Amino acid sequence: MxxxxxxxxxxxxxxxxxxxxxxxxxxxxxxxxxxxxxxxxxxxxxxxxxxxxxxxxxxxxxxxxxxxxxxxxxxxxxxxxxxxxxxxxPDKFIPLHMTETSIPSGEDSELDLRRAAVQFLDRSFGMTILADQFSYRCAIKHASFRFNAAQCDVRGWYEIHLFYGRHPNALMHRHWNRGTRILKSI
Incomplete structure (x- = not known):
């Protein structure tokens, strides 16, 4: 009650x-x-x-x-x-590097492919692939075939996309996790 x-x-x-x-x-x-x-x-x-x-x-x-x-x-x-x-x-818990950086589509073809694959999964399947493991496997297989990528790659992209709250920069390379610095152009 x-x-x-x-x-x-x-x-x-x-x-x-x-x-x-x-x-x-x-x-x-x-x-x-x-x-x-x-x-x-x-x-x-x-x-x-x-x-x-x-x-x-x-x-x-x-x-x-x-x-x-x-x-x-x-x-x-x-x-x-x-x-x-x-x-x-109240906090969204998105890394600062992700919110400060903006990578427009067309600048990085690999990133565009990742974004397209996860957007396809979100638009085409929605909550159904989150609730049912069989639907999840079928959706990943379908997206990997459609975007010519390995199933493990598509699965990893989708997991990261969800983990970072579907942020537009969720699938960018995370160089700050590897200890390198990103040099900004002057």
């Missing part, structure tokens, strides 16, 4: 929520998609509470070729929401 003083949850696509787990750890999830009875979410990091100082966000690395999201049924998320264990967070 829901508390009339607490509004019903409204999960927006690509928004972030914090979930206090049974162990007392605080995890940050990105909402991938919703239906009236289910929420699809991916864990993007954890919040660590040191003995002294402010809490620190520890991001998870982007997933590699694995179906890493979770499907929450209404009987999972409603009790947690009613007990204030599941709350929306």
């Amino acid at each position: 829901s508390n009339p003083l607490i509004p019903l949850p409204h999960f927006e696509r690509n928004s972030t929520v914090s979930l206090c787990k049974e162990s007392g750890k605080l995890a940050i999830y990105r909402i991938l998609d919703t239906t009236p009875k289910e929420v699809c979410a991916i864990e993007i990091g954890k919040v660590n509470f040191p003995y002294s100082g402010a809490p620190v966000f520890s991001p998870n690395g982007p997933p590699r070729n694995a179906r890493s999201w979770e499907i929450w049924a209404e009987d999972f998320y409603m009790p947690r929401f009613n007990h204030c264990l599941l709350r929306p967070t």
